[in-house]
Amino acid sequence: MANRKTKTGKFFMSGSTVLYMAAVCSAVPVNDLLDRASQGSDALHSLSTILTHELDSHFPPIGRVIMPRPSMCHTSSLQTPIDKEQALQVSESDLLSLARSLLKAWADPLVVLSNSANDLPHPAHNSISNKIQQLQEHSKNLGDGLDILSNKMGPGAQSISFLPYRGGNDIGQDKITKLTNFHFLLSCFRRDSHKIDSFLKVLRCRAANMC
8 A cells, every 4th residue: 555656656655654664663763754754744745636636627616616715724723834934943843743733633534535535426536535545544654653753852742732623524415515515625634734744844854954
């Protein structure tokens, strides 16, 4: 599974899977773990982007009008840096804590997406369903690796902000509502996966004394 290819030819989550396995060995330097983590987060964000484009291929125009704003995402209450300059002002342990908090906040919503994908009124629902399952597996692998990495970076990195998902398991009954709510939830995940990827890249940059 770790070496599964997508249409882009990339191997998704091989980095995060290796991160988890390598972190078991205490001799692996933090720099190496951060490098593998950033590879995994990059792959995770890329997969979510591919999914979004795939969903866009048959997304009704009215859906863009009625879709909730990003501020309605269940993770929007978490205060995060908005760009690299701000991220550089945040401590390494706090950045890792933010990345872990965002990733853990998606455990339940990804289940909702997975359960809804098979019945999604979209011609590519089988492909979408398979990729959502990949997102679940990849997120779990990356999260496991980051948990172990946090143990190497001190108590601050081990703290987690609780971001409950209260959207329920039902994404709607009619076609427009289902597609709109599915697209909104996926767009929120894509936004957060970009944040996670950005934070881990800043951590990798700092560890290499390049920032």
